Amino acid sequence: MTETSEPRSGATEAEEEPGSRLQRLLRYLPLIAPVLLWTVPCWVLLYAGQNWPLAGTLVSTVLFALGLIGMPLAMMRGHGRRQQDRAAIVGDTLLGGIWVLFTWSVLLGVLLRLALTVAGVGDGEDRARIVTWSVLGVSAVLLAWGYVEARRVPRVRRLDVQLPRLGAGLDGTRVVLITDTHYGPLDRARWSERVCETVNTLEADLVCHTGDIADGTADRRRAQATPLGTVRAAWARVYVTGNHEYYSEAQGWVDLMGELGWEPLRNRHLLFERGGDTLVVAGVDDVTAEASGLAGHRAHLAGALHGADSELPVLLLAHQPKFIDRAAAQGIDLQLSGHTHGGQIWPFHYLVRLDQPAVAGLSHHGTRTLLYTSRGTGFWGPPFRVFAPSEITLLVLRSPRQPASS
Template identity: 40%
Template sequence: MVVFLLVLVVVLALLGGVHWYVWRRLVRDVTAPGGLPRRIGTAAVVVLPLLSLGALVSARAGVPFPVQQVIAWPGQMWLAVLLYLVLALVVGEAVRPLLRAWLARRAPAAAAAPAPAPAVPEAVPVPAAATEPLTETAPAAPDAATATPVGPETPTDVSRRLFVSRVVGGTAAAVALGTVGYGTYGVLRGPRVKRVTVPLAKIPRAAHGYRIAVVSDIHLGPILGRAHTQRIVDAINSTQPDLIAVVGDLVDGTVENLGPAAEPLARLRARHGSFFVTGNHEYFSGADAWVDHVRELGLRPLRNERLEIAAGFDLAGVDDVAGESEGQGPDFVRALGDRDRARAAVLLAHQPIVVHDAVRHGVDLQLSGHTHGGQLWPGNLLAELANPTVAGLERYGDTQLYVSRGAGAWGPPVRVGAPSDITVVELASKQA
């Protein structure tokens, strides 16, 4: 408990510092004190992180699902915008002195330019009457109609500091919003289909060209719902796979709230069926209830078990490591211990980190997800620290590991540098 509280304090302090920095650069430095823009900006910097906190904890706090849906969009989206705002503003810190120096060099050059000589009027005859002494009078005030108008305010009329702050802050905001907008479009558009050929030495000639559609990390929740599921189902069915593997993190919520959103999964079609293994997020959402529900939808859960596929290989699935807290973690002995190792084995396991167990048990190909490919750059750098493979196909001893980037998104429905995917893995026999 003490460690948790310390971590919580550190996280809150970090978030507070980040939001103060954003307020300073995007509100205080670019607005007039006491003005309406400053009041609006200050309110936004206070309210948005509260919505983000609410979006993150509302499900576990038992908040009604319609309320979760209302706060999820602004709360989750702000997290993505905040990330790229801070990155852009940090880059802007290097630009600020360069821009100020450029303005400083430009100002003296403009001041040193010689002013144009005044025009000399031609001499005109002076009437005699004009030579008589005149009574001194005050000069007449210029007529308002003929007075020289004051030009519109330009950057030179604004202080150099304010001008630089507005340029850097405005550019950072535009970059952040553009990046997040494009990343959101990529998620809501739906995942693209990738195709990967995996040669396996033990696959018989009859299984050459066998197609497994791999989908992971769908993450149904307050934001991604039934329409998201339908896009994924349509994309998978269009590939006409022989087998479908849903490798975890299907949901972020209970069957009661998200059952209707998952219903299109009942329309998945494959010659040898659809299979499901749990991911870590299922254990946050009621894993047993979801296992029962996907079974009702026509998917077969593989919970530390194995079956023989008619094409000539074994298909196994293990529970996610997050299930260990509930006594439901991966059991490789149960799933693979007594099999015939002369046959090829394909393993469904949500997290790539179990690949070393797969190697020890003679698995030929492991299909995983979990990483999202990092989801939000530079998150891939962090994902590389925690996972043997972040995305794609790699070999570990005699075992090949394929990691999908996933079809959905956790938290903000945004992906940057890690587009969502559904992968058709085509098995290739070396005997063909």
């Protein structure tokens, strides 16, 4: 028995070794990532053959070193137990800035240098300096533009969505989606008011918020969230929790949204009736809810649909697009989600795609299920949006049983 069990144990360890190595690597990622983010641009801009004056090189190197040390410290103070808003603003801004600088240091440090070499432009030092100034110029322009994009009131994105099971009486139903407002360290109370004013111009039948209202407790961000109480809808305003609610005080946000006149759809549904036809509007808690330990909080689709006629079309609110697998298995007609921010700062959407089945827009899943993923109304952390504009979405539901009307 002993002789046969030892090889089996060794084989098991060998099989598990790749996974354990990956897990160990992921543990060190928070330490590795900041080092790469700061050292790669430092090398590309200062030490890749430019031969800058020694004093300038030393001062710049010290600034990069301070950023490497200061950014994680500021983010820990800002988003950790202390929740210091000023520290969060500093840390988040440094994170966004160095991500853009890192991205373009890598791209231009390779591609532009190669193009200049092939074209025979200058010597090695000339090419290195051209790369440096190009990286700095492109990064500065993108950060300035990205800041304006993040802080502005989102543009309205309008699209018609045909649902095969939607009754003719519901054709033309106007659904407005806002999500990921992320009220946070930067006071955006006025921005919140203007977003709500824009929503009210859309004359919605139903207004949906699919979570990540804020970073922080409801008491702390109340002033920024209060304008949500002014949103108008002909039928209802509905809300589901996002993962960021569970980083602070999810039940507090559920209670505040109820106080502001929104219907929290915590694993339940409402019926929207018009013209003799009915639409089921359901919502589930975020997929991270159960791990939060809050009593009664979990994503429970069966509970959300309990008592609803299975022949009726269903509009489902679920914060994360990855819930679509469960939705498609139940034959949900349309799921509305956010969470991804469209990547927020290019090319981060490639990393988002590793975790989510969709990053933005309308996609098909299963035999009849549609998923609309919003790029989000606000922003998280770094106050920048680069090639991932925010949005307020107007979805006009269409029935195949009646010609679309203007």
